[in-house]
Amino acid sequence: MKILVTGAAGFIGFYVSKSLLERGHTVVGLDNLNDYYDVDLKYGRLGVLGIPREQAEVFGQMAGSATFETFSFIRLPLEDREGLQRFFKAEGFEVVCHLAAQAGVRYSLENPEAYIDSNIVGFLNILECCRHHHIQHLVYASSSSVYGANTKVPFETSDTVDHPVSLYAATKKSNELMAHTYSHLYGFPTTGLRFFTVYGPWGRPDMAMFLFTEAILKGNPIKVFNHGNLERDFTYIDDITEGVVRVIEKPVEARIQSGELYKVYNIGNNQSVKLLDFIEAIEQTLGKKAEKQMLPMQPGDVEKTWANVDDLIRDYGYQPNTPIREGVQAFVTWYREYYGV
Template identity: 50%
Template structure:
């Protein structure tokens, strides 16, 4: 069995590819190594992956359809875990073209490759952002999701709809995962925990939006990867033989944490008190997220294990080690 992991140099992609390779799967990882954030950090992740005997890396952009199709021709992937995307809610306000290319054109190219090569399971990354202006908590996959509040969210909802159409037309078996605020070692520098840690250690104030009246379903990376590992063994089942199916799941901790409580966990782990810069809610943001993970739990046995205090402490240990910051 050969598994394709797109976005393998990214945060979730790195951890997922590592887990698959360590489990004995033959993993091909692709990434375009763009400069949205530190290419050095992406390279450090890849260095770890390339030390694994079952992992092979190809630098490739999913927007390049001929190259992608040639890769599928070569390896005949049994499973595709599609995690490559242009991430970030706020950046989508500044550079919408990047989202149109990676999240729409690139996603369509991956679907086209799957159409012709029919992997046993196509798993792809969606986002809790798809819930947009929906105010019914906890978020359920049965909730309406027709009011995205950012371009990023709109592209992720579009991915779900594109996947549904391809499954219907071409018999694909797909699972879409709506990720909820993933954090942990090797995380993205543009995300809150990373930015907060950097600012606090440098004695700079941290920006707290909506005057701190925010909550997120913070989910530790190991729990996310465990969910993916469980799901890849259980593709959705169609009602009739030969039919395709696209099944959506929330993947999160299932427990919202107030932003200021999250920061308090970080202060304790760092041993440093933060300075706060309170600001209004930013365009494209939502006040609260909360995942109903019952569907994934029933389908796979998914059960998150890492609480926020422990997860933040693990991140801080990695952060100090990676940047060689003494306690």
Template identity: 55%
Template sequence: MTILITGSAGFIGSELSRRLLDAGHSVVGIDNLNDYYDVRLKEARLARIKDHPNFTEARIDLDDRTAVEDVFAKHRPQKVVNLAAQAGVRYSLENPHSYVDSNIVGFLNILEGCRAVQCRHLVFASSSSVYGTNAEMPFAVTDRVDHPISMYAATKRANELMAHTYSHLFAIPTSGLRFFTVYGPWGRPDMALFLFTKAILEGRPIDVFNHGDMKRSFTYIDDIVEGVLRVLDHIPTPAAAAAPEMPHESKSAPFRVYNIGSDKPESLMRYIEVLEDNLGLKAKKNMLGMQPGDVPATWADVDDLKTSVGYQPTTSVEDGVARFVAWYKDFYKI
């Protein structure tokens, strides 16, 4: 079938596109290749898929309503995976307007496109950031998510509400995925592992927030993509027709939200130790306080993912970091 992927030059989107192309699908990839981080890395990701005969590139902005309408009208995708977004918690404090343009206006254009072509299933990226000040651990999809603490988190929660509205009004099956800290080869340069690796190799100190007292559900890219693929094939139904062990499903719409992340959180200091072991170098640490918009811990409850699609992430931090370091040294010729 034809599957539309937004953010096809991104970390998750490029790998998902590659997997779908290998499986025989046609992929239409939307990405504007903005300069939030190094465009050369985005081009390199895209180079792995752009020459595939079943790949079509659309280099447009999601907030360009006419351009998005034209892509949907021309290709009429059966399924859509929306991964494009203005990412980053800290950057949302500096440039909040970009989050509304991409994550709110852009997502509305995607929803309208899905309505126009009667899309069979829309899977969209949410974030563990929606849990905000929630102190209950692990984070479960049944938890209240009414108190976001960054503009990024607020837009992701808004995406969930918008998607449910369209599912309810127009019977568009939608599934939201709350991603927990994704890392691995081809990753984002603004994420901790990339920043730490670059700094350590250059002999510079790394910034360690909350004085290292942090925990994260670090989740390897291959585990994320496998989860997305399984959810894409698992089209939701209203709760009335669903299994009784899923009481949190929407009762009025074919809508679901899943956590997708490791259910074995690791401390930040352990993450750094594993990186040091793989680099054969010790990090110089600049210990800092908590950053605005950040939280001290995340921990994913993935029981719903396991129940619905029979899957949970399994890659250990030791294996995942080792693969990242090998890729980093090869890509940057170190």
């Protein structure tokens, strides 16, 4: 298939693009390469995919990969409605995997406009392009954040998610509602994937895995919110990637025939890990104890996440299988090599 992956220089987008290419698909990556976090990391991911930095930096110009014959990249913002329409018309995609978004719960308190521009306006532009250019299937990133103030665990997609506790979560819930509307009105399948705390090599610097590892190695204290009374469904990147690719590759004809055009799935590790146990796994891997700065709960945060992934197992044979200590070891190994620690 010819597949568009938005957010291709991002953490999950990079891995999904690489996996699809290795499976023989033609992939076009799109990213705006914003500076929300260290842009060198984004260029580094693109470098692995064979896109030179000097080509990736140019807006609106297609760059071919030196590593994968079937990969090309364009720097284009989601807010550029007319540019996106021209791009879709020229490329003729079959499937869109939309992973680009303004990420981060806490940053949404500082810069709410960025979330509306990227996650609402940008998502609308993607939906309009899918509608007008006859995309066969839109797979898009949602988030475990949509569960907000829910206390029943594990989280199930049948749960009510009407009480977000951050603007980021509200935009992701909005994406699901918008996708439902477009599937209903225009008859194309959409599949939302609620990601649960993804970690691993090439991960985002604003995530706990990265922040803790960096601070411990530098001898700086780590910030432990809610005095450590947090639990997360930490999910290793390889497990996430496998799930996303299975959703992309599975034919959707049966869904079209049954009228089941709109679907949402949890995609996580199917278990909840205490934050202090996660920190302990990092400490043991690094061979160094963390100095913990215990802090109160942060605005927009939640105490516990835990994904019920029975639907994904049933429909796609998805089964996460990476133990937390194995995933932590893989990240630490990458971090030491990448930063020369």
